[in-house]
Amino acid sequence: MENSEKKRLQIAACRIRMGVIEGVHAAKSGHPGGSLSIADVLAYLYFHEMNIDPQNPHMPGRDRMILSKGHTAPGLYSALANRGYFPVEHLKTLRKLDSDLEGHPDMKHTPGVDMSSGSLGQGISVATGAALAAKLDGDAFRVYAILGDGELEEGQVWEAAMFAGHKKLDTLCAIVDNNNLQIDGTLDEVNSPCPIPEKFRAFNWHTIEVNGHDFDELDAAFKEARATKGKPTTIIMTTTKGKGVSFMENQVGWHGAAPNDEQYEVAMRELNAALAELEG
Numbered sequence: 001m002e003n004s005e006k007k008r009l010q011i012a013a014c015r016i017r018m019g020v021i022e023g024v025h026a027a028k029s030g031h032p033g034g035s036l037s038i039a040d041v042l043a044y045l046y047f048h049e050m051n052i053d054p055q056n057p058h059m060p061g062r063d064r065m066i067l068s069k070g071h072t073a074p075g076l077y078s079a080l081a082n083r084g085y086f087p088v089e090h091l092k093t094l095r096k097l098d099s100d101l102e103g104h105p106d107m108k109h110t111p112g113v114d115m116s117s118g119s120l121g122q123g124i125s126v127a128t129g130a131a132l133a134a135k136l137d138g139d140a141f142r143v144y145a146i147l148g149d150g151e152l153e154e155g156q157v158w159e160a161a162m163f164a165g166h167k168k169l170d171t172l173c174a175i176v177d178n179n180n181l182q183i184d185g186t187l188d189e190v191n192s193p194c195p196i197p198e199k200f201r202a203f204n205w206h207t208i209e210v211n212g213h214d215f216d217e218l219d220a221a222f223k224e225a226r227a228t229k230g231k232p233t234t235i236i237m238t239t240t241k242g243k244g245v246s247f248m249e250n251q252v253g254w255h256g257a258a259p260n261d262e263q264y265e266v267a268m269r270e271l272n273a274a275l276a277e278l279e280g
Contacts, residue, residue, distance in 0.1 A: 001219045007278060009215050013043035013080060014275045017244045018268065019078025023094035023101070025264040030094060030103065032248070033254040035075030037179045037239040038146060038211070042079040045144060054084035057111045063141050064130050066115040068123025069148035069177065070104040071256070076113070077101050085112040121154030124174060125146070128164045131172035131232070142226075146175045150182030152193035158203070164232045165204030172232040173225045174205075177212065179241040181252045200234045212237025230276045245270060 016039040024030035027107070050063040067076045074094060077118055083089045093099035100109040104118030114130075116124040134141055151157065164172055176196060184190050193199070193229035197207045206228045210217040218237075225233035241255070242248030245267045 001216050008216045009040075009043045009047055011275065011278050012047045013039045013248070014244070014271060014278060015088075016042055016075065016078045018271045019081060019088060019091045020074045021245065021259065021264060021267045021271065023074045023077060023091040025261075027095035028258050029256075030074050030258055031071045031256045032074065032245075033181070033241040033251070033256075034069060034072040034148060034177060034179065035078075036245060036248065037077075038072060038075050038177050038245045039244065040213050040215065040239075041146070041175055041177075041218060041237060044215065044222065046079045048219075049222050050144070051141065052083075052112075054080075056186070057082055057085060061139065061153065064114045064127070064143045066123045066127045066130070066145045067105055067117055068127070068145050069114075069120065069151050070117030070123065072146075072148075073101070073103065073105050074130045076105060077110070077256060078217060080110070080112040083112075086230045091240055094149055111197045112195065117229045120148070121156035122158055125160040127172060128160045128167075128169065131169040132162065133166055134171055135167070135169060139170075142171045142173065143277070144173050144175060145209070146177060148182065149178045149187060149193065149196065150190065152176065152196065152199075153191045158199070161200060161203040161205065168204075168230050169232045169266075170229050171196065172237050173201075173222070174232065174234040176234060176236045177239055179239045181241045181250070183252075183255045183269045185252055194235055197234075200236075202233050206231050207236065208233065209236045210225040210238070212239035228279055246273065 094101045105113045107113045130216040131143040208221045248254040
């Protein structure tokens with residue numbers, strides 16, 4: 001990837017992280033940890049990879065992105081806002097009664113949301129259905145789904161994986177956010193779904209493992225996914241929960257907690273410094 005494009009995406013990811021902190025702080029609730037860990041892949045998808053039009057969110061031939069781990073809606077909303085689907089200032093209305101930015105994505109009210117999600121395990125099933133519909137209709141759009149590693153403990157995930165592999169849905173790309181933390185602790189402490197790559201391969205998926213914060217690796221992975229025919233692809237990203245905010249990184253307590261005013265100031269100071277360095 002060209003350095004100029006990489007820097008553009010790094011800036012987008014930093015702004016997405018800033019939007020996550022703004023929204024969750026304003027709401028006094030939400031899920032910052034897993035939103036921050038997917039900021040880089042959201043930047044790659046919305047600012048580089050997907051065929052989308054913020055001025056026409058329902059464009060028929062658009063690529064679809066389903067946030068299967070719907071609790072990380074602050075990350076998705078920030079990506080959509082920064083991409084131009086609605087004003088960035090709107091992120092501060094997260095979870096408020098008169099806002100269309102609900103605690104989990106709502107496709108009926110929020111521009112750019114392709115599926116109402118939140119019940120873990122269901123998003124990948126809908127993504128599989130969308131990919132099958134495209135195949136039956138002869139449509140060329142691609143379908144992306146972001147899952148949490150803890151979400152893989154849901155049996156419905158593997159029913160969808162079995163079906164997608166059997167139907168050879170090669171326009172489907174599942175992205176696993178493997179940050180090794182879920183609401184109650186580490187994967188090993190709760191109910192480990194590991195080894196993850198071997199499980200997807202067993203269901204006839206092409207599997208790629210990457211550093212989810214490295215744009216060169218992400219770029220190579222998504223290009224490989226596009227070139228893969230006859231089977232769906234899963235990109236398993238090793239990430240850091242809370243990435244970009246020092247006191248949130250690798251801390252399970254930030255799965256679903258909002259920063260207080262002092263913590264907000266620290267987080268935004270760090271992110272603003274990172275943005276200034278990127279833009280300098």
